[in-house]
Amino acid sequence: MKKKGLWILLIVLALAVVVYFAFFTGKGEKTSVDEKIVKIGFIGPLTGPAASYGTNAKNGAVLAVDDINASGGILDGAKIELITEDNKGDTTETVNIMNKLIEQDKVVAIVGPVTTGPTTVAAQMAGENKMPIVSPTATGDKITQISEFVARVCFYDSYQGPVMAKFARENLGLKTAAILYDSTNDYSMGLADSFALKFTELGGEIVAKEAFYAGDQDFNAQLTNIAAKNPEAVFVPAYYSDDAQILLQAKAMGLNAIFMGGDGWDSQELINGAGDAAEGCYFTTHYSSADTSEKVQEFLKKYREKYNAEPNFAGPLGYDATLLLADAIERAGEANPVKVNEAIVATKGLTGVTGEFSFDEYRNPLKEVTIATVKDGKFALVDKVRP
Secondary structure, eight states: OHHHHHHHHHHHHHHHHHHHHHHOOOTTOOOOBSSSEEEEEEEEOSSSTTHHHHHHHHHHHHHHHHHHHHTTOBTTTBEEEEEEEEOTTOHHHHHHHHHIIIIIIOOSEEEOOOSHHHHHHHHHHHHHHTOOEEESSOOOTTGGGSOTTEEESSOOHHHHHHHHHHIIIIISOOOEEEEEEETTOHHHHHHHHHHHHHHHHTTOEEEEEEEEOTTOOOOHHHHHHHHHHOOSEEEOOSOHHHHHHHHHHHHHTTOOSEEEEOGGGOSHHHHHHHGGGGTTOEEEESOOTTOOOHHHHHHHHHHHHHHSSOOOTHHHHHHHHHHHHHHHHHHHTSOOHHHHHHHHHTOEEEEETTEEEEBOTTSOBOOOEEEEEEETTEEEEEEEEOO
């Protein structure tokens, strides 16, 4: 009896070892298919000063998952499960969430993070763990150069900054501009530099460059210095919460200049916060709700029905990032992170809400840039241009 019991124990242990190696393989070989489920992570600021971007990106990702699952899923009927995490726009939170998604949830890929700072941290971890991440909205120039496992569906700062500079010089005929930027934010600094470089290259002059710090509420000192130089335009590469305050304070002091910005302006909260002080501003973004294309209008209809709200640019980009991952998983033929990443790199001609996707050598999309304005209290499409 003792020998028989020992043999039974050995058989059980052998089976346990087989099961372990069948389901828990090394880095880059983990699979998240379990009973027809493929797990994808989402990381973004659902609370904090950039919550509008994170919430919209998450909402867009959820819509994409709904559409894909309703159409039969991927990999012969597997459904996508989206695991959403709030990083509060914080890098430490991002590290903890990346570890959770990779080691505990065993996702096959990740949508996010949403802003440049946290994405820079996540990009390093993506490379170390061979985990593909696709940021919907992080525009810092060098993010995708950190690791071959990082891609994005948004354009980058030195792609959009020159577009606004060229628009200011050639379309509006402006000769002088000032810049007001957040010196604690990589996104803001990168966009400020790319705008200034192109504006001066085209014969314009940057007459003032003023900085502020994250969390500042009073911009009167910087705006006073700018007003003394009498610029025709003021370029503010910042997020909507700062932009609204800057516009209000500029109007209160009578600063008569055209205000411009980047995609960080594209949020209904800008208009809600600045009111008529936002009238006539211009900014670059990734899409416009005024675009009459079928893809855009179909997305808007679904978004409004599900959330009873208007999306900012992060909504359709969250949708497109998730669509890209689902398409890559399908083409990879299995939920293997390394193979999925190879499929992401090979993407050509995928059509999303914000345009058609093909990538450059660093997995940045080659696509049009939208120029928008605020007219009669609403966002309006000005033009769509390809740099």
